[in-house]
Amino acid sequence: MDAHAAKLLGAGLAIGLGVFGPGIGLGSMVGSALESIARQPELRGEIRTNMFIGIGIIEALALYAFVVSLILLFVVK
Amino acid sequence: MKLLKRIPLWAWPVIALAALAVLFVLPGGVKANFNVSNEFVLQPVIKLPKIGPVDLSITKGVIYLWVAVVVVCLFAALVNRGLKARPGRLQVALEGLYELARYGIAGSVMKEGSDVTWFPYIGGAFFFILVCNLCGLIPLPFGERHQLSFYAATGNLNVTLTLALCTFVFTQYAGIHKKGAVGYVKSWIIPSAPPVLKQFIFVMHIISEFFRLVSLSVRLFANMLAGHAILGVFFAMALVFQSYLIAVVLQAGSVTLYLFEIFIAAIQAFIFAILSAVYVSSAIEDEE
Known part of the structure; x- marks a missing residue:
């Protein structure tokens, strides 16, 4: 798994599990x-x-997960 | 009209399915690339010089902020000038909002007396955030190439962090004003707790004060950002899929989501105001 795929997977998992x-x-x-x-x-x-x-x-808890996944998607290089 | 009535009921789903099938067969429109994150990049509309690290350029976020300020001031001035004993529609609507802010938010959370003192801030925050959120749903021509695009001023962490800092500063001010600096810090210590736990709670309280700042700002920011991202994706997905069938279905979905976003805009303004009221009143009031 290359780094980009791991990033996308991590972002998806972060928001999915964080909203749970x-x-x-x-x-x-x-x-x-x-x-x-x-x-x-x-x-x-x-x-x-x-x-x-x-x-x-x-709701703030879910939004922390959202922000983390945004950071993973757009900020982490 | 008569012709329409003659069609039997069972025929309507068949007609709808046939229409969808035709839409499915039709070739799609122009292929276009769309990236949601581009919608949130702030390009300067009017370029202004930098002063130190601060970029003074006017972006669409700043314009939306100005629009919100102008709308709030205009509404307040208009209604204030034409106050009548028998109110018109606008006055009834704004009086309802005022009553919500005065008695629903400040009055229901704070004690008698302090709600009068702190209502100007809490009501101001409520109206400003409400108008900011709602203005963010109106498309204005300040996109990258001057196309229509929407952007909520509150969908920017700088704006919401400033608003949350106001609440934070006012909370500390209210506590120090009421109890004095020493008394305010002392009120964080719970005297009945056992000795080790007492210091632990004290430290936790200091941390929680700062986490309130984070949660208050990030909640508003993330809600508006997420709402606008979803709306942008729904409005633009038809371009990506190149199918009229998907376009029809998605536009129906995006209209529904748009209405839902109006609801979210009101709820977020309400929550920000009510949590500000709770934080300020928690600094003022003694815990029994």
């Missing part, structure tokens, strides 16, 4: 938020705000 965990996290997070909204609709606004905070924090 945050995907599961986001699913469970939004799922339980919706569940609690269904249980207590009067707290909808507060739950939504907190959900977005959590989404923002979890």
Whole structure:
């Protein structure tokens, strides 16, 4: 395997595996938020705000993977 | 119209399939090379001299930033001048956004009192990022050869890092202003923790302060960059594949993605503002 192929493979693996965990996290997070909204609709606004905070924090993890794969693709020579 | 109604229901899928088959047979258009990463290279539109290491050339990123600033100021001035007791459409829309920023973001995260103090920054960041993200979806003729191209000013790490630095500096300022320099640093230590853990938590807190800076800036940057890269790929894939069938399918997909990007633009502005509010209020408020 030459260096270029390894680079491409690494970039693909980085984003693929890096999105895996945050995907599961986001699913469970939004799922339980919706569940609690269904249980207590009067707290909808507060739950939504907190959900977005959590989404923002979890999503950052996936985006680190994205940035790493971009670096592998375009910056690493 | 009557002729259309006479066609039985089962015939529609057949017609659609036949149309797709014809499209498949048709020879494709001109072959063109397309590289997504070229879309994000900033060529100077107006060349200006360098001052030390700083290149002052005006690129399309700078133009999009200016457009966003002008749009924000114009909207604010227009609505402010024509405030009415019975609001028109524009005023209702902007009042809704203002209420979201005032009560949905600042009011819901911060305590009474400090939300009034910090709303100007948080609301300003919210509106500026929102308009920046949305302006990034409008194609303007500032491409390499003056073709239409879009570029989000927030899809550039320099811009988002500056915005995140504002939040970082304001967070430290708010903490020091409220508790004094010594008291602010002392508030990072949790007195009830066991001795070794206490120092460990203290160090972790300092590291996390800097990682907030990274995550806040990289989140916005990567979201806008990824969105624009996907849009660019979808819009240009027809040129690469040279098939009308793929062009039709991909254009439908790209319109859907474009709508999704509008949603993402709003969500990212909301998340940036709300996380800024959380960080600033975490510096102000005492942990019980």
